Amino acid sequence: MSTNSEGLLVEKGPTWTKTSMLFTHLVHQIRRQERQPRSLGKVGSFTPSEIHTIRTxxxxxxxxxxxxxxxxxxxxxxxTQLVERMENKGLVKRAQLMRGSRKVNVTLTDKGQSAYYAYEQFYVKPFEEWIRDELSEKEFRSFEKGLNKLIEFLSV
Structure with a gap:
């Protein structure tokens, strides 16, 4: 190891492992997906932010x-901005929790619920079926454990 002109430590030679390369590739794929609207058939097309909000x-x-x-x-x-846009699209509705309260409850409209179920049909179910077909039960449990560890790592 040596230092560069700013006095920072630098290591010479490749330090990337196959795991770190795969992880980096996964992050890039997810970022790319998060910028693209998703078509949910007849229900319409939704931004990733709208889908995350609907599912939450x-x-x-x-x-x-x-x-x-x-x-x-x-x-x-x-x-507030996101919910307002979604309310204008007819996906959610807001209501004061109690008269005089500052708390506002957000619920899905019929259209929002249709988007919720369409996302399940178009993306969640196919992924679940695909991953279960690809992995044995033991591999699947290891995969879930690995995902939990990855989420834990990213949450730090």
Whole structure:
């Protein structure tokens, strides 16, 4: 190891392992996918942000705006803008939790629920079927364990 002109340590020679190359490739693929709208058949085309929001809200009683922002890892201002756009598209509706309360609950409209189920049909189910066909049960458990470790690593 040596130092460069700024005094930073530099190592000469290749330090990339196959695992780190695969990881880098995976990150790039995910970033590329996250910039592309997804077609959900007759339901329409949705941005990744809209899909993440729809899946986080779910088909139940909805979620408070602040909690939605926390779960998506965005600011309250960003979630307000996103939810407003989605409300204009007829995907979600907002309602004050109680009269006089500042808390706002967001729920999916019928169109939003259709998008939720269409995403399951077009992306979630095919992935689940594909991965289960490709891996044995033991490999699948190892794969899930590896994904959990990767999420843990990325959360630091």
């Amino acid at each position: 809200i779910g088909t139940g009683d909805g979620i408070i705006m602040g909690q939605l922002a926390d779960r998506l890892g965005v600011t309250n201002g960003a979630i």
